[in-house]
Structure formats: C-alpha cells, structure tokens
Amino acid sequence: xxxxxxxxxxxxxxEREAALIAAxxxxxxxxxxxxxxxAEVLCDVDARGITSRAALAxxxxxxxxxxxxxxxxxxxxGGLNATPLGGLRHVFQSPGPIHEPDGFSEDWxxxxxxxxxxGFRAGDLVYxxxxxxxxxxxxxxxxxxxxxxxxxxxAGTGQTESQVQAxxxxxxSAYAGTPSFLKLLIERGxxxxxxxxxxxxxxxxxxxxxxxxxxxxxxxxxxxxxMYGTADLGLIAYETEGGDGWVVxxxxxxxxxxxxxxxxxxxxxxxxVVVTVLGNGDYPLIRFGTGDLSAIVADSSHRASxxxxxxxxxxxxxxxxxxxxxxxxxxxxxxxxxxxxxRHPEIRAARLVVTGTVGxxxxxxxxxxxxxxxxxxxxxxxxxxxxxxxxxxVRFVPAGSLPQDGKVIEDARRYD
Numbered sequence: 001x002x003x004x005x006x007x008x009x010x011x012x013x014x015e016r017e018a019a020l021i022a023a024x025x026x027x028x029x030x031x032x033x034x035x036x037x038x039a040e041v042l043c044d045v046d047a048r049g050i051t052s053r054a055a056l057a058x059x060x061x062x063x064x065x066x067x068x069x070x071x072x073x074x075x076x077x078g079g080l081n082a083t084p085l086g087g088l089r090h091v092f093q094s095p096g097p098i099h100e101p102d103g104f105s106e107d108w109x110x111x112x113x114x115x116x117x118x119g120f121r122a123g124d125l126v127y128x129x130x131x132x133x134x135x136x137x138x139x140x141x142x143x144x145x146x147x148x149x150x151x152x153x154x155a156g157t158g159q160t161e162s163q164v165q166a167x168x169x170x171x172x173s174a175y176a177g178t179p180s181f182l183k184l185l186i187e188r189g190x191x192x193x194x195x196x197x198x199x200x201x202x203x204x205x206x207x208x209x210x211x212x213x214x215x216x217x218x219x220x221x222x223x224x225x226x227m228y229g230t231a232d233l234g235l236i237a238y239e240t241e242g243g244d245g246w247v248v249x250x251x252x253x254x255x256x257x258x259x260x261x262x263x264x265x266x267x268x269x270x271x272x273v274v275v276t277v278l279g280n281g282d283y284p285l286i287r288f289g290t291g292d293l294s295a296i297v298a299d300s301s302h303r304a305s306x307x308x309x310x311x312x313x314x315x316x317x318x319x320x321x322x323x324x325x326x327x328x329x330x331x332x333x334x335x336x337x338x339x340x341x342x343r344h345p346e347i348r349a350a351r352l353v354v355t356g357t358v359g360x361x362x363x364x365x366x367x368x369x370x371x372x373x374x375x376x377x378x379x380x381x382x383x384x385x386x387x388x389x390x391x392x393x394v395r396f397v398p399a400g401s402l403p404q405d406g407k408v409i410e411d412a413r414r415y416d
Contacts, residue, residue, distance in 0.1 A: 027279075057264055115145060117225060125171075126153070243307045344380055351365075352408065
C-alpha cells in the first residue's frame with residue numbers, strides 16, 4: 001500500500017458503489033434526525049428506499065448559491081449542521097457571505113488523501129500559504145498534513161519578501177497554496193538572491209494551473225498536483241501521477257447533473273458537480289450543488305486510472321453553472337456586485353469584468369452612472385474592497401452601452 005493512501009482507492013468498483021449507496025442511506029437518515037434544514041426538505045423521504053443512484057436522484061439539490069439566504073434566516077449555518085455549535089471546532093466565513101463549520105474529527109475535510117497523492121509524506125515540512133483568516137483554506141490543508149505526520153509552517157497570504165526569507169531559512173520540502181503565488185515566490189526569491197531550492201512537490205488549488213505554469217514549476221524542480229475541493233464539502237477530487245483526470249475522493253458520492261436542475265447527465269457530458277458527503281455527522285450535506293461544471297471521464301467507472309486507482313475521474317474544472325467567478329482564489333458572487341451598486345445610487349447599471357491571466361487577475365467594475373468623477377470612482381472601489389475583500393478598478397462607460405444580456409459578471413481572462 002506504499003503507493004496509496006489506503007485500500008479504498010483500489011477496491012472493485014462494484015464494491016465501492018454498494019458501500020457508497022449504503023452510506024448515503026445512513027447519511028440521509030442521520031440528517032433527517034439531526035439537521036433542521038434536512039428534516040424539512042427530506043421530510044417525505046424514506047432513507048431505507050435509497051438503494052441506487054436513481055433513487056438518490058429523486059432527492060432535491062441544495063445549491064451553494066442558496067446558502068447565504070438560508071443562513072440569514074437561521075444563522076450561522078442555516079440549520080444544515082447536525083452538530084450544535086458547541087460540538088463544532090470553528091465556524092468560518094467565505095465571501096457571500098457563506099459560513100462553513102469544521103469539527104473535531106481528524107482531517108475533517110479529508111485533504112490528506114490528495115496530499116498523499118501529491119507526494120507528501122510523514123516528516124515533510126509543509127509550507128502552507130492558504131489563508132488562516134476568515135476562510136477555512138489554511139486549516140483544510142493543515143489538518144490533512146497533520147494526518148500524514150507532516151509539520152506545517154502557517155505562512156498564510158501576502159508579505160512576499162518575508163515569505164521568501166522564511167523559505168530560505170526553513171527549507172521546506174512541500175508547498176500548499178495557489179500555483180500563481182508559488183510562481184511569484186520563486187521569482188521574487190531569484191530577484192532577492194535567495195532562490196528556493198528545497199521545494200520539490202506542491203498541492204495547489206484555489207485557481208487553475210494551466211499546462212504552461214505546471215511546466216514552469218517542473219523546470220524549477222517542483223512537481224505540482226491539483227486538488228479540487230470547497231470550503232463546504234472538503235476534498236472532492238485530486239490529481240495523481242500519470243492519471244487521466246481528477247480521481248474522486250473516497251468520502252463523497254459525486255453526480256454530474258443538468259446545470260440548475262436535478263437529474264444526472266450521461267457519462268462524459270458536461271454538467272454541474274453535485275456532491276453528497278459521507279461519514280460527516282457534523283455537516284451532512286446531501287446532493288449539494290457546487291455551481292462548478294465538470295464531466296466524468298468516459299469509461300472511468302469501469303476502467304482504472306493509470307495510477308491504479310479505481311474510482312471515477314472528473315475532467316477537471318470546466319467553468320461555472322452560474323455567474324459566480326473565482327478571482328485570486330476568492331469567489332465573487334453576482335449578489336456582491338448588487339451590494340456594491342446599492343451603496344451608490346449614482347450607478348444605473350454595472351457589470352464586473354475579470355481580465356488578465358489566472359493568478360494575475362484584474363477585476364474592473366464597468367459602471368453606467370450619472371456622474372464619472374474620481375471621487376465616485378474611489379468610493380465605489382472602496383465598496384468593492386469592503387464587500388468582495390478584493391481590490392478592483394472602476395471604469396465609467398457611456399449611458400446604455402452595457403450589454404442587456406443579464407450577465408452581471410464576465411470572465412474575460414485568458415486560460416492558455
């Protein structure tokens with residue numbers, strides 16, 4: 001088992017499927033009994049009748065985009081938690097705002113599996129640049145690293161020069177964070193005469209890692225693997241050596257459904273990633289719609305990955321089912337654009353346009369406004385930073401020039 005995190009990764013597909021469906025039935029029963037939200041929306045469901053994916057597909061989908069409104073009605077977690085706050089370790093807040101919990105169980109988000117596949121091993125010093133402030137990303141990686149027996153340096157975000165100095169003095173072997181920030185650290189280290197030579201492997205997430213960036217990192221001695229997960233669900237899928245697609249985590253059941261709908265699409269077709277988390281008694285998310293688009297690699301339900309893992313694989317991140325967009329690792333929601341507009345009655349219409357390349361995002365709010373002075377631009381920019389927790393530019397456009405296509409956020413970045 002030296003090549004795998006555990007024996008679950010190589011079990012027969014039929015064995016896995018039977019175990020997943022049985023676990024779903026148990027999770028539904030648990031959620032009905034302990035989570036007020038699921039007690040309501042699943043009140044007519046007999047958990048014992050969930051004996052197949054077809055039966056699971058009759059259950060409603062709860063979408064991430066609905067959480068902000070639900071959590072306002074029943075703060076802080078909207079009644080989706082089955083464990084009372086006193087039994088949880090943290091409550092975090094991501095943009096939206098959306099609140100996410102974590103509990104006391106080891107590796108609560110199950111990230112250790114992805115770290116192991118990326119080459120992390122006991123005794124490694126992991127340089128973790130995900131944020132420990134507000135959002136759970138930093139803790140998600142730290143808990144997985146600790147499960148493997150790694151030591152973690154909680155670097156967090158920003159302070160590039162200080163981070164370069166820390167890398168030089170600590171000599172870590174592994175990195176966790178966004179791929180663009182890793183590239184920035186390496187480049188700044190070379191500029192400062194403190195090149196980073198110790199890092200050899202990285203688990204990256206939070207943004208795309210294009211082939212050109214992956215090759216650039218490899219040229220600098222670092223093998224990068226991607227992890228796909230969310231603050232609500234934890235690990236969903238991960239890359240492996242020689243794999244064809246992202247291997248789905250053993251702790252979830254993934255469906256690809258029609259965007260905005262509830263019914264699964266045929267294998268190989270693109271749809272929305274819908275996830276049921278298994279074995280998490282604290283936050284038993286059932287048919288949780290992520291808003292992300294992906295597809296199942298053809299025949300991966302019957303054909304093992306070249307790495308030997310037998311779970312289904314995803315083709316990767318293929319976009320958003322809604323207009324929610326990730327900018328510098330942070331989700332920006334259409335509702336946040338609306339919040340900014342409401343603060344400034346001078347704005348008649350607005351459209352947020354994201355340009356640049358992944359990791360070098362430029363966020364510009366195009367405003368059709370009754371005035372276009374610098375003072376208003378600064379005020380709108382301040383509102384963007386407060387609401388979205390990201391810096392953005394403001395551009396005034398001629399009256400009536402914004403497209404009338406219902407789009408609030410436009411992703412115009414280059415992904416080559």
